[in-house]
Amino acid sequence: MSEFQYRNGELHAENVALSSIAAQYGTPCYVYSRRAIEQAYLAWDQALDGVPHLVCFAVKANSNLGVLNVLARLGAGFDIVSGGELERVLAAGGRADRVVFSGLGKTEEEMRRALQVGIKCFNVESAAELERLQKVAAELGVKAPVSLRVNPDVDAMTHPYISTGLKENKFGIDIAQAVAIYRRAASLPNLDIQGADCHIGSQLTDDTPLLDALDRMLVLIDQLAEEGIQVRHLDLGGGLGVTYQNETPPTPGEYLGRVREKVAGRDLTLLFEPGRSIVANAGVLLTRVNLLKPTEHKNFAIIDAAMNDLIRPALYSAWMGIDAVRPRDDVPTLNWDLVGPVCETGDFLGKDRELALAEGDLLAVRSAGAYGFVMSSNYNSRPRAAEVMVEDSVTHLVRRRETVAELFAGESLLPEA
Ligand code: LLP
Numbered sequence: 299m300s301e302f303q304y305r306n307g308e309l310h311a312e313n314v315a316l317s318s319i320a321a322q323y324g325t326p327c328y329v330y331s332r333r334a335i336e337q338a339y340l341a342w343d344q345a346l347d348g349v350p351h352l353v354c355f356a357v358k359a360n361s362n363l364g365v366l367n368v369l370a371r372l373g374a375g376f377d378i379v380s381g382g383e384l385e386r387v388l389a390a391g392g393r394a395d396r397v398v399f400s401g402l403g404k405t406e407e408e409m410r411r412a413l414q415v416g417i418k419c420f421n422v423e424s425a426a427e428l429e430r431l432q433k434v435a436a437e438l439g440v441k442a443p444v445s446l447r448v449n450p451d452v453d454a455m456t457h458p459y460i461s462t463g464l465k466e467n468k469f470g471i472d473i474a475q476a477v478a479i480y481r482r483a484a485s486l487p488n489l490d491i492q493g494a495d496c497h498i499g500s501q502l503t504d505d506t507p508l509l510d511a512l513d514r515m516l517v518l519i520d521q522l523a524e525e526g527i528q529v530r531h532l533d534l535g536g537g538l539g540v541t542y543q544n545e546t547p548p549t550p551g552e553y554l555g556r557v558r559e560k561v562a563g564r565d566l567t568l569l570f571e572p573g574r575s576i577v578a579n580a581g582v583l584l585t586r587v588n589l590l591k592p593t594e595h596k597n598f599a600i601i602d603a604a605m606n607d608l609i610r611p612a613l614y615s616a617w618m619g620i621d622a623v624r625p626r627d628d629v630p631t632l633n634w635d636l637v638g639p640v641c642e643t644g645d646f647l648g649k650d651r652e653l654a655l656a657e658g659d660l661l662a663v664r665s666a667g668a669y670g671f672v673m674s675s676n677y678n679s680r681p682r683a684a685e686v687m688v689e690d691s692v693t694h695l696v697r698r699r700e701t702v703a704e705l706f707a708g709e710s711l712l713p714e715a
Pocket of ligand 1: 356359377400401497499500501535536537538571572573574575610614668669
């Protein structure tokens with residue numbers, strides 16, 4: 299059951315009315331439900347009960363310290379893609395030895411820091427990265443735990459911008475070359491082969507491609523075993539989709555049940571890197587109608603959130619649900635385009651939405667907990683939104699609204715002539 303429900307004619311986050319959050323913290327504002335995050339994480343963790351496993355939350359989906367802290371307290375692992383994300387995990391109380399480091403452009407500095415704090419594993423994405431990691435680990439006199447991110451060449455059947463497991467994508471090591479590169483890894487003295495991993499894309503609403511990728515990874519693991527290379531863990535990445543509109547993705551329990559069947563009897567620890575499926579439906583973006591601009595052709599509602607706050611509709615033509623916080627029946631229902639004040643035609647959060655609106659009304663953009671705030675920018679010199687975590691009937695400001703002064707605090711004028 300969603301933690302965002304209508305009660306007494308008003309949308310609530312857990313037991314807090316969204317209008318009271320808007321009154322206290324202003325808009326636009328991201329609102330997260332602690333209980334929703336916990337339940338989504340536990341759905342993964344509990345579905346893996348009885349098999350050795352680690353659920354590593356993909357920090358890129360939502361890197362707010364409050365969110366990471368909620369997950370760290372449950373014992374979650376974390377999937378990071380930068381030194382910045384590593385520092386966030388540590389600052390949020392996450393354990394370094396539960397961190398896997400993905401991403402195809404790790405710098406020597408990032409590798410060094412990750413080795414010093416003792417992360418669980420590097421997901422290596424190229425032969426060149428392997429050599430670099432060997433060099434950095436040798437300089438520090440340690441062994442780097444590695445897994446190769448393999449590109450299994452399966453079509454995730456999702457939006458091309460978030461599909462990553464095809465041969466033509468930049469990610470991972472071609473599965474045809476994987477054995478040779480594992481052999482090389484095994485020969486390098488400062489690398490310790492721990493696992494194999496893949497991640498084929500995001501917002502998958504059918505798990506068939508994920509299970510196809512799993513089959514291919516198991517074949518690879520058997521080939522490696524024949525060469526005397528023992529892989530201890532298999533990391534299947536993230537990618538499980540969520541419902542934005544009327545998609546019907548498998549639940550984590552259904553997907554993981556099928557994974558468990560395929561790996562039964564194998565001596566493998568299972569790792570996953572879910573992002574969206576843990577936080578997307580645990581958050582909304584709260585925004586206020588600033589002005590109404592009905593025209594002959596279109597009705598525009600200009601809201602105070604914009605593409606800089608939530609870029610998914612502009613970037614991927616993503617459909618996000620948008621609901622009135624307090625639905626009203628005293629004005630006519632019309633078809634509205636919900637647009638922000640940014641000077642771009644692509645600045646919309648929703649088009650053709652049937653809503654009864656008046657100036658000053660509050661709206662909630664649904665499923666905004668993943669790839670929402672983290673992808674926001676300061677375009678048009680707009681300070682970034684506040685973020686609030688709801689815990690039953692209490693609210694915590696987990697990121698205060700940025701100020702205009704902060705926007706150019708690091709900039710300077712030229713010296714006097
Ligand atoms: N692991 C790796 C290596 C990834 O690249 C990603 C996502 C994940 C895990 C988490 O995937 P998830 O469970 O969230 O699907 N900004 C886009 C999504 C980009 C996903 C990038 N990689 C969006 O808003 O739809």
